[in-house]
Amino acid sequence: MDTIGYAAQSAATPLAPFHFERRDLRPNDVAIEILYCGVCHSDLHTVRGDWGPQAYPLIPGHEIVGRVIEVGPEVKKYKAGDNVAVGCMVDSCQKCDQCEHGEEQYCREGMTPTYGSPDRVSGEITQGGYSKHIIVREEFVLSVPDGLDLSRAAPILCAGITTYSPLRTWNISKGSRVGVIGLGGLGHMAVKLAAAMGAHVTVLSRTADKKKDAESLGAHELLISTDEEAMEKAANSFELIIDTVPVEHDVNPYTPLLDIDGTLVMVGQVGPIMGPTTVPMIMGRRRIAGSLIGGIRETQELLDFCAEKNVHPDCEMIRMDEINEAFVRMEKSDVRYRFVIDMASLEA
Known part of the structure; x- marks a missing residue:
């Protein structure tokens, strides 16, 4: 052809x-x-x-x-x-x-x-x-x-399946506590999908200027990652954090935010990461993981879910x-x- x-x-x-x-x-x-x-x-x-x-x-x-x-x-x-x-x-x-x-x-x-x-x-x-x-x-x-x-x-x-797959893998449902780092193509879909699943969604941002956008997408809160006091108060807050940042960055500020057995899943950056300290992982059985898109069956499930929930x-x-x-x-x-x-x- x-x-x-x-x-x-x-x-x-x-x-x-x-x-x-x-x-x-x-x-x-x-x-x-x-x-x-x-x-x-x-x-x-x-x-x-x-x-x-x-x-x-x-x-x-x-x-x-x-x-x-x-x-x-x-x-x-x-x-x-x-x-x-x-x-x-x-x-x-x-x-x-x-x-x-x-x-x-x-x-x-x-x-x-x-x-x-x-x-x-x-x-x-x-x-x-x-x-x-x-x-x-x-x-x-x-x-x-x-x-x-x-x-x-x-x-x-x-963008949709890359964020939907970890939400399904880590069994996110109504009442789950989900954090999303980054509010670009991947991040905005993570917020929409997690909110549509009934999760309590928090966007993590370096500045407060994303608050209105985050809320319009379905997020319940904005956590300013440069605010040390706010970050300390947010310790143990999340079952899952989806990290959509596409460039090399330090994940160490985020791992203490995970609850026991919580997971920070990398879906944005491809390549080496800055050396993470193992202390929060050892002390809370926390983990840093990665995830790649999803299978055909899961992608069809996502398309059907988006149609049902009117997620675009x-x-x-x-x-x-x-x-x-x-x-x-x-x-x-x-x-x-x-x-x-x-x-x-x-x-x-």
């Missing part, structure tokens, strides 16, 4: 229009016209080579909402006209213990990311959602429930040709809280 996207030709060049071929439909494939694609911080890091060398040209984008235009002869779940979504991965081995219990993101052979990774069959490099079309095997296509606004659903596929990301719609400006603004945290590309703006 001949199509068009916006690709980086190198780590130093801006994204620009790029014509390319999507693979022919395999028997278990779904062909999708992309309607909307979210813009994730990891898109920026990947195309710039921050996380290692990349195979260029590279089309990013892994928060994809679209409409089925064709299916292979073995596809059973989808038909032309269905509203569907694709997240951060498009394949896995489908046979290891992790895949079999619905956690394909931890596939023993390594899951296949939506862009920048060799296709498991052909070896060609996968290309993402900053494009008009995508072809994905049926098992990695998700159904978008009728209750979701298609134009605002895309960030659920990464806060989005700013952009045209495809505004993506490079959006990257610059994203680096400055100048977005509330997620850019979404309207693919109708991408000229064929």
Whole structure:
């Protein structure tokens, strides 16, 4: 299939229009016209080579909402006209213990990311959602429930599942005490989702100017992390803290805030962290953990949950040709809280 996207030709060049071929439909494939694609911080890091060398040209984008235009002869779940979504991965081995219990993101052979990774069959490099079309095997296509606004659903596929998965893993429910560090694309979804689960949600911020925003998203309190007295009073306050900060930072001020058996889960920063002191962990059986997106089953559960609870990301719609400006603004945290590309703006 001949199509068009916006690709980086190198780590130093801006994204620009790029014509390319999507693979022919395999028997278990779904062909999708992309309607909307979210813009994730990891898109920026990947195309710039921050996380290692990349195979260029590279089309990013892994928060994809679209409409089925064709299916292979073995596809059973989808038909032309269905509203569907694709997240951060498009394949896995489908046979290891992790895949079999619905956690394909931890596939023993390594899951296949939506862009920048060799296709498991052909070896060609996968290309993402900053494009008009995508072809994905049926098992990695998700159904978008009728209750979701298609134009605002895309960030659920990464920002949403990245924060929903730890909330489910650590059994957050009505009355649970949850802290959220950082109020960007990930953090604002963590607040919305935890609040929708009935948790008591506190946003941790260095300054008081986030209070109004935090409350508008569903948070019950704001804890100022630079206020030593307030931090001391908040000791043992949380069962779970979701740390969405995307850059290296000191976690030591936050671990004493955990209750006995509490967990601080890192979902934002990729790479080394400053050396944590083990004292709060030993003295309270507290832990620092990490979490990577979620499996296909859990992501579908999340989409259904968001439709049921009317949880939508806060989005700013952009045209495809505004993506490079959006990257610059994203680096400055100048977005509330997620850019979404309207693919109708991408000229064929």
